[in-house]
Amino acid sequence: METNIIDKNFLHYIDTPSYDMELTSKYCKTLLVQLFNKMCSEISPEEFIVLDTISCNRGLCQRDLAKLILKDRANTGRILDSLQNKGFIVRYNDTKNNRLVRKVDITQSGIDMLEVLILRFKPYHEKMCKLFNEQDLLILKASLKKIRDAILQIVEIQI
Amino acid sequence: METNIIDKNFLHYIDTPSYDMELTSKYCKTLLVQLFNKMCSEISPEEFIVLDTISCNRGLCQRDLAKLILKDRANTGRILDSLQNKGFIVRYNDTKNNRLVRKVDITQSGIDMLEVLILRFKPYHEKMCKLFNEQDLLILKASLKKIRDAILQIVEIQI
């Protein structure tokens, strides 16, 4: 059999969009981590992301929040424990579809924390923004969506 | 202060390219994991990726391989231990820039394994390929590269 997987005809992982996305995600994460190391000791980058997500999706139950932040229920609960201990969020029992759920909301202290951080990161945020135009970002967003739709045609994704 | 971070003017994490990439990467990974659960018990998806990378980059030292597969040296060594135990790769001492390094190469058994897997996954691979055209993928690749370059202007990335 002369398939010759090593030659250039075969698409290797390194050449896939998946690899490029992983690589770029690593860059984004490193940027975030380095900025937080320098400029924020109050919360972790992960907690910041969750707090930001809660701030614009108030009154979500934990499972719905988990879907948004791309983590499972267990880890979502743990991050919320930490944010709650720091007083940035509150949890309260409520119902959704006649089911008991724990909903999450941001506190005033959490809002203040977010505003402080946003001000602190503003220079970097603006520097990044200047490097991109809206059109490019929209195209990128659409491309990524197209990939996800393609994957959904092959397997069922439960996130 | 009426910054009002909750309104739509502020860019939340959920709306960033970083989030879209993370989400899409998760889809890709889930696809890979599900395919391997169904169709491959010999090696893990991670090991497949490393084996594939070695197959088209023969004679790399471990550190250079680590950079390619986006892992640190420690984890790269561990994955290689597993692949070596299964007989799919060999490691041998060599020098690079007058330094002692351990280089990695794929064995015939490893090549056979890759070819078997590629044949096994061929239907899915072709199905995915049909859903994209070369032009879209090139644009996506360029967009992601542009993001990485922008990040490099702000922080130094050492992967």
Next chain:
DNA sequence: AAATACATGTTGCAAATGCAACAATCTTAT
């Protein structure tokens, strides 16, 4: 009405990951 299935959140555990420290070896500086 009882049994089964489903949804939500928590806990425990194992695997994966990252980081710092270390050993070995080579280069550069004083």
Next chain:
DNA sequence: ATAAGATTGTTGCATTTGCAACATGTATTT
């Protein structure tokens, strides 16, 4: 020539992550 620094790979440890099991409460089925 000796000391300091750099590169590579390994080991140990702490953190993160995901998965399965469980408890609780609801919906559905028989």
